[in-house]
Amino acid sequence: MISSWWIRIRRAIGRLVSGQSLQWRLALLTGASVAISVLLVGATTFTVTRWSLLDQLDRELVQVAQNATASVAADYADMGRLSAGLLVASNGLLAVVGADASVAQMPGQSRDIAPTPTEVSIARLQFGSSARTLDADGVTYRVVAVPMRIDSSTPVAVMFARPMSGLETTLGTLWVVLLIAGGLGVATATLAALWTGRAVLAPVRRLSQAVKSVTQTDELNPIRIYGRDDLGELTQSFNTMLRSLAQSREQQRQLIADAGHELRTPLTSMRTNIELLVADDTSGMLPEGARTEVLGDVAAQLGEFSALVGDLVALTRDDHLQRPHELVDLADITVAAVERARRRGPGIEFDMSLETTPIMGDPSTLERAITNLLDNAVKFSPSDGVIRVHLEEGELTIIDQGPGIEEDDLPLVFDRFYRSDKARNTPGTGLGLAIVAHTAEVHGGSVKAGNQPGAGAKFTLRLPILEAPLEAFE
Structure with missing residues (x-):
């Protein structure tokens, strides 16, 4: 299925490109290449930036959670005397999960944080930290967990969450910037390729015009050479071909003219002798023995004519190039x-x-x-x-x-x-x-x-x- 769709896409692109002039084809291919490069660079930049910002947010949240563990451990019954208002001011949520998966939420906060097996494991093992994303009521939170001991027999983990609105805003702005910059880059590259293609393909257009001129006017005029690059060499080769064609045409014209002149003589002589023989059939005007002499003349002229035609064929045939x-x-x-x-x-x-x-x-x-x-x-x-x-x-x-x-x-x-x-x-x-x-x-x-x-x-x-x-x- 994917293969058939890919073939269709390739054919559609091929029809789109092949239907354009060489200049537009170059511009479109350049624009497509730049667009792919911009897409890859933009996606890479966005991914790396998102990972960097997320890592920075996680480290910050872990630091806040670790700071909160000292207060909570000192007065676990009152949650370290931390108030929900204080957490709201910092857009945070706080909860404590025990090794038995029990959860103690901060009183008065707007949302509860449900623990996951990973956070329960941190409470049991008292090692490491975790970070995850939580969607609650249309708000995306980043949740971290760090280990804490209330006493020697009560291992728990402190979970701290904060909305990711600031990170999402930053990433959204970055995406818009990349999109605008990439679009401008693609447009600029396409226009530059269009202008460059027009300048580079100017000799090709002159060659095309020259070919059209030769076809329409039958005049073999050479083309002016503007440089010594590959296109200049192509123009020079085309001019050489035009000169060879003109020389060949002149030789052909001369050969036809000369052949016509040389063939006319034996044909005229044979025609005269044949007319004489035809007249003799009706009038008997030729003396005895003259008819035989005229027939011998015709035979000799016919042999000369055949030799001339044979030589012309031998001189003009090109089958020696194939043999x-x-x-x-x-x-x-x-x-x-x-x-x-x-x-x-x-x-x-x-x-x-x-x-x-x-x-x-x-x-x-x-x-x-x-x-x-x-x-x-x-x-x-x-x-x-x-x-x-x-x-x-x-x-x-x-x-x-x-x-x-x-x-x-x-x-x-x-x-x-x-x-x-x-x-x-x-x-x-x-x-x-x-x-x-x-x-x-x-x-x-x-x-x-x-x-x-x-x-x-x-x-x-x-x-x-x-x-x-x-x-x-x-």
Whole structure:
């Protein structure tokens, strides 16, 4: 039962807190924490103060009772000649209890004091003292008992009682003070937390406004950084994300623009040739053999179009981020790429010098990248030329016998769709080297273009070597 109520209370508090803003949530939690602390401190203070005042009252009453025993013992028949009026003046009640539980009350006092077994025991044992609280006619009394002997054969105990109105008034005043001070403390702490939360969460609100602005206006404006604390670092990270997003958006826009431009050429050419073939079906306008030539043109343009689309997909796909890399030998991948390149340049000789190179990578994307480098070498080399392929210490070098690369073109050869003046009349999509650069970056490596003195272009692909035993490839 208690468990179910506790669960309900927790859910109610959770709904109350979760429905508020972060600033109010912080203020409410702070106020609740302070309230619990004030409650614990106030309860402790009240308990300790009550115990201290009660102990002080007991000592005072015991002293009065002990003083009264001398008078009562001297004249027990007349109760030491103590008058009820004198006791009333001190708001006290007096009674004597015997070892046989008999009680002698002070004549003329307003109330009688009934003894308890504890007080009878004190009379019998003649040792110690006792204190208790007595409620009589709506008045709370504090009763103490001390031992006394009337003579050697008559052990008794003197009971003395006094109202606790003064102590109750003091405790009531203390409770009001604690309640007011605690309430003011909780209210002050809550307001302070509300103000502090507003100041502390200002950068978070700016971030929220920036996100709303990006959503509503599609403008990637950076946010001003006001400090070097954690929120400042968060703002800086958000600005970095905005810059990356803006750069990615620009690259995407440029890619779409370039792709649209590059795709338009083969599509236009194919459309022209197809329209020509359609017109020839009705009019027979083409001379003999021309139709076959046009169909060959369409097939070539379709192949160029398919290659361009394939390269675009390979360059923009992100599945390499999900595919796990595996332990591979870069030499084996290079051999497979060379075999593919041989079919595209049957008269070209490949001079290979490869050493075992263990790396972590994706074999398919690496083979495609190396094939693109070899295809580029085959494209610009003479039909009976020699292409040197050298692999050593994670560095793959491919040198052709072509015309080389102009110095002005070297920084641009890995850009998407870039084609130098020498390459404009050669087949290709302008994306092959961009795919190589992208693959090298994904694998933590790099690629560099240059010229080899006495030869042609020189491409160097560097990939990080994995320290693995050679037996792994045996």
